[in-house]
Amino acid sequence: MNLARETAVGIFILIGLICVTWLTVKLGKMEFVPGQGFELSARFDSASGLRVGADVEIAGVPVGCVINIFLDADPMRTQAVVRLRLEKDLQLSDDSIASIKTSGLIGDKYISLSRGGSEKILGVGDTIHETESAVDLESLIGKYAFGGV
Numbered sequence: 395m396n397l398a399r400e401t402a403v404g405i406f407i408l409i410g411l412i413c414v415t416w417l418t419v420k421l422g423k424m425e426f427v428p429g430q431g432f433e434l435s436a437r438f439d440s441a442s443g444l445r446v447g448a449d450v451e452i453a454g455v456p457v458g459c460v461i462n463i464f465l466d467a468d469p470m471r472t473q474a475v476v477r478l479r480l481e482k483d484l485q486l487s488d489d490s491i492a493s494i495k496t497s498g499l500i501g502d503k504y505i506s507l508s509r510g511g512s513e514k515i516l517g518v519g520d521t522i523h524e525t526e527s528a529v530d531l532e533s534l535i536g537k538y539a540f541g542g543v
Contacts, residue, residue, distance in 0.1 A: 431458060431482045436492040436505070436522040437466065441474035443503040443528060444494055450478050450505045457481050460505065478505065486522070487512040494528040503528060 441463055450458035458480035466473045480486075489510030497504055507522075516522070 432518045437473045438527045440527040452507045488514040491524040492522045493526040
């Protein structure tokens with residue numbers, strides 16, 4: 395009888411740990427197997443506030459995520475390179491625009507894509523050349539407060 399109770403408690407704890415692990419992975423947007431899709435990059439003058447895992451949206455609909463942010467290796471350029479993973483069936487023209495936007499009052503950043511009108515489609519590993527960095531509210535407030543505007 396005691397062995398049956400200990401076995402039941404052990405199974406219950408094991409199921410609980412599996413559930414907690416699953417929730418952690420889902421809520422943390424972690425991926426053990428990379429999702430289907432293709433990767434593009436975009437160069438921004440400032441990627442301040444943008445984080446790996448941030449959404450990429452077109453017209454408010456999530457179509458991908460940010461997978462990497464790093465500084466350009468070219469010493470003559472001081473730009474942030476942002477790698478994006480987008481849905482496999484998404485087609486963007488080479489004149490599409492990538493903008494860093496702010497979501498909500500907390501200030502979470504995401505990338506908004508605007509489709510262009512060109513007939514040339516971006517392929518795997520290509521770069522979006524038209525970009526807009528996020529508005530730096532701190533510098534704007536500082537300029538206004540100290541008479542720089």
